[in-house]
Amino acid sequence: MTAAQKTIHLADYQPFTHLLDGVELTFRLAPSATRVVARLAFRPNPARPGRHPLRLDGEGLKLLSCQLDGQPITPKTDKRSLTILAKDLPQGPFTLETEVEIAPDANTALEGLYMSNGMYCTQCEAEGFRKITYYPDRPDVMARFKVRIESDLPVLLSNGNPVAKGKGWAEWDDPWPKPAYLFALVAGDLKARSGTFRTFSGRKVALNVWVRPGDEDRCAYALDSLIRSMKWEEEVYGREYDLDVFNIVAVDDFNMGAMENKGLNIFNSRYVLASPETATDEDYARIEAIIAHEYFHNWTGNRITCRDWFQLCLKEGLTVFRDHQFSGDMRSAAVRRIEDVVALRARQFREDAGPLAHPVRPESFVEINNFYTATVYEKGAEVIGMLKTLVGDAAYKRALDLYFDRHDGDAATIEDWLKVFEDATGRDLSQFKLWYSEAGTPRLKVQDDWTDGVYTLTFAQENPATPGQPTKQPKVIPINVGLLNPNGDEVVPTIMLEMTRESQSFRFEGLAARPIPSILRGFSAPVILDRAVAPSERAFLLAHDTDPFNRWEAGRALAKDVMVDMVTKGAEVSADWLDGVAAVVFDESLDPAFRALCLRLPAEDDMAQTIHAAKRVPDPGRIHAARREMLGALSVRLGERLQRLYDNLDDGAPFSPDAGQAGRRALRIAALGLLTRRDGGKMASLAFARAKSMTESIGALSALLDIRQGAAEVAAFATRWVGDRNVMDKWYSLLISHAEPAEAAPLTVRLTGRDDFDWRNPNRFRSVIGALAGNHAGFHHRSGAGYRLVADWLIRLDPLNPQTAARVSTAFETWPRYDAARRRRAKAELERILTTPTLSPDLREMVERMLA
Numbered sequence: 001m002t003a004a005q006k007t008i009h010l011a012d013y014q015p016f017t018h019l020l021d022g023v024e025l026t027f028r029l030a031p032s033a034t035r036v037v038a039r040l041a042f043r044p045n046p047a048r049p050g051r052h053p054l055r056l057d058g059e060g061l062k063l064l065s066c067q068l069d070g071q072p073i074t075p076k077t078d079k080r081s082l083t084i085l086a087k088d089l090p091q092g093p094f095t096l097e098t099e100v101e102i103a104p105d106a107n108t109a110l111e112g113l114y115m116s117n118g119m120y121c122t123q124c125e126a127e128g129f130r131k132i133t134y135y136p137d138r139p140d141v142m143a144r145f146k147v148r149i150e151s152d153l154p155v156l157l158s159n160g161n162p163v164a165k166g167k168g169w170a171e172w173d174d175p176w177p178k179p180a181y182l183f184a185l186v187a188g189d190l191k192a193r194s195g196t197f198r199t200f201s202g203r204k205v206a207l208n209v210w211v212r213p214g215d216e217d218r219c220a221y222a223l224d225s226l227i228r229s230m231k232w233e234e235e236v237y238g239r240e241y242d243l244d245v246f247n248i249v250a251v252d253d254f255n256m257g258a259m260e261n262k263g264l265n266i267f268n269s270r271y272v273l274a275s276p277e278t279a280t281d282e283d284y285a286r287i288e289a290i291i292a293h294e295y296f297h298n299w300t301g302n303r304i305t306c307r308d309w310f311q312l313c314l315k316e317g318l319t320v321f322r323d324h325q326f327s328g329d330m331r332s333a334a335v336r337r338i339e340d341v342v343a344l345r346a347r348q349f350r351e352d353a354g355p356l357a358h359p360v361r362p363e364s365f366v367e368i369n370n371f372y373t374a375t376v377y378e379k380g381a382e383v384i385g386m387l388k389t390l391v392g393d394a395a396y397k398r399a400l401d402l403y404f405d406r407h408d409g410d411a412a413t414i415e416d417w418l419k420v421f422e423d424a425t426g427r428d429l430s431q432f433k434l435w436y437s438e439a440g441t442p443r444l445k446v447q448d449d450w451t452d453g454v455y456t457l458t459f460a461q462e463n464p465a466t467p468g469q470p471t472k473q474p475k476v477i478p479i480n481v482g483l484l485n486p487n488g489d490e491v492v493p494t495i496m497l498e499m500t501r502e503s504q505s506f507r508f509e510g511l512a513a514r515p516i517p518s519i520l521r522g523f524s525a526p527v528i529l530d531r532a533v534a535p536s537e538r539a540f541l542l543a544h545d546t547d548p549f550n551r552w553e554a555g556r557a558l559a560k561d562v563m564v565d566m567v568t569k570g571a572e573v574s575a576d577w578l579d580g581v582a583a584v585v586f587d588e589s590l591d592p593a594f595r596a597l598c599l600r601l602p603a604e605d606d607m608a609q610t611i612h613a614a615k616r617v618p619d620p621g622r623i624h625a626a627r628r629e630m631l632g633a634l635s636v637r638l639g640e641r642l643q644r645l646y647d648n649l650d651d652g653a654p655f656s657p658d659a660g661q662a663g664r665r666a667l668r669i670a671a672l673g674l675l676t677r678r679d680g681g682k683m684a685s686l687a688f689a690r691a692k693s694m695t696e697s698i699g700a701l702s703a704l705l706d707i708r709q710g711a712a713e714v715a716a717f718a719t720r721w722v723g724d725r726n727v728m729d730k731w732y733s734l735l736i737s738h739a740e741p742a743e744a745a746p747l748t749v750r751l752t753g754r755d756d757f758d759w760r761n762p763n764r765f766r767s768v769i770g771a772l773a774g775n776h777a778g779f780h781h782r783s784g785a786g787y788r789l790v791a792d793w794l795i796r797l798d799p800l801n802p803q804t805a806a807r808v809s810t811a812f813e814t815w816p817r818y819d820a821a822r823r824r825r826a827k828a829e830l831e832r833i834l835t836t837p838t839l840s841p842d843l844r845e846m847v848e849r850m851l852a
Ligand code: 0A1
Pocket: 123, 125, 126, 255, 256, 257, 258, 259, 260, 293, 294, 316, 369, 372, 803
């Protein structure tokens, strides 16, 4: 069967034939023969008049029995479904009871009910519940679930509130109707770190973070993040938690980051477990953000869910937007915004510029798991940010209150979402809706003019063609702008210019002198700003802009200009950039985290993207060399003051993961990286030996690896952490991501020969094969060895875990950017993947789209 035959279209949506009034599930757990009894109370759906068969989804199930209103029947079954003909169904309500057998210990795809280190757990989003029992596995079928679990394992968990338990069993009742993708079950020998939360109406909620015995001392930060998320959600969005318990479980084998199952969030253990010795500051920030994200889904995703999977951005874009707001409030908002935009450009702009580009709300898919993308999540969040900028904070709040009020308990659509904004503000959002339906990153060309005391900014938007969408319409773009005087004072504070046409001018009068514009402050729209700016003007903004995002952006743009000139014209490292960075880095009045960001150079893949967007062919080797040369020049330019900076940033305080300390560590480590380029690694070796946290260990090790030193430290690290999966993942990915271009693939081959390279574990696979794919110059090495090795591993993983194989395959999405020889090699590998017998629909869809 080819991909085209199974494509699902948004336009074909119909409500389900039946409504589901109640679900009772009994699980008799056994590793290779778990029994699942499901009692489903159906009635015909008045929204689908006439008589219809009942078709339930089901995959890989062994049907043991089936009864309709207590009478045994023999339904029609095939590989994907169970059907009862309309003529065999009562015209009113009826109960269907099935018993199936499944084998969790043979489930390597990690969808449905599976096992991880002797513990049972589930992953049902998007369509995993059909691997547990026969069911209408679609998000618009919502029902109340009662669950009984029978097992000798000590901890038995499901959604909702605990009802009763005895020796070898437990019962749970979830009072909130939910779609099956939010179902969860966990059974294992687990230990909890517990707390309580008192909601604003005074209800007491028991909180537990469940982990494997021995990991209890690494849960404090996750629990603290949960409590802060619950409080923030009440204060900022007025939303209260709605069950007596909230459970979080950490699992080592997990395809994604985490999952928002009602009252029972399941997490990839790397986003729960943290201690100063094992987690970096980045890990802490990510744990805080993901705990918040999953918790926020309780309202945006669970109480209000999606009508169908095309509406995925309804819950994901909004929840990402909310977790970004939360992180901004917990930490430095400016630093968070910069980090979020760096990630957006690295992942979403890259996706939008290649063969996998798709709208925030796609209109067709083969495998929905392939659409949990940066576009749906991150661009989906940016679209909400633009909406908030356009309507203002007060109207945003009104619209959200209306959304929660009007749609609580619904399976909603993007149309419903936009309607609440229209009703709350009286605005017509039909043009704005293009952000949901059209793919591609708009380019915003800017010209300015100063005539007779009038300053004019003229913008022209270009919306590039993307797969299946050759032509586009102009979008609504909120452009935040401020104007500065040549002496550095701000003469026009930030105002929002609302662009709606293809080309549009905005006039500013009453200015004494031609101003310097600061455009797209705070990155007010996910667009590429296309404006030739003199290095001196960028340096001016880097020194004076009052908008921290644009201040950083000026330095970044300057660095990119320098790198492009070095790669394409053989230019030297520019003094404008070096002086500008030096001024910021040593400015004690600025936040150390911000200064550290200004020291970070654009990633090599980002540079390749920039060069490609300028209609030139990027050369990965030259980009790699130019970046290194820039770092060398920076190290020389910052000179001896770096040493003082490094020394002064260590205040000897005991470790805390807070943003202030993390920022100082980031700047200190950036300084160490530059110092290491001059001292042959002496200081970094010392720093490694004295490190008091994982952040410092990894920082010192990175500095050493960058100058091809550190063999002893690499070995010492592995010896110390060999039994710790999450820490060893860091070790693998650090080594591979720092390998020289020609050595990256051979090193990966060597590392895959290690005993602890458990490639069936998605985290380990990503830390090794994903790290090779992320080493830009290594993956794209002209030998083609990087392409070949990644393709080999995708072919190997696919039969066991198609979802992770399909996600890692996006490594190839940029292949059309490069020169003919590289393109030929990458394409040949993609074609080789396609010739693999029994390729999964997941990986097939991705590869076919990349080759289209
Ligand atoms: N909804 C989760 C992410 C998630 C999505 C799909 C999964 O399996 C296919 C697993 C988790 C979130 O946004 O956090």
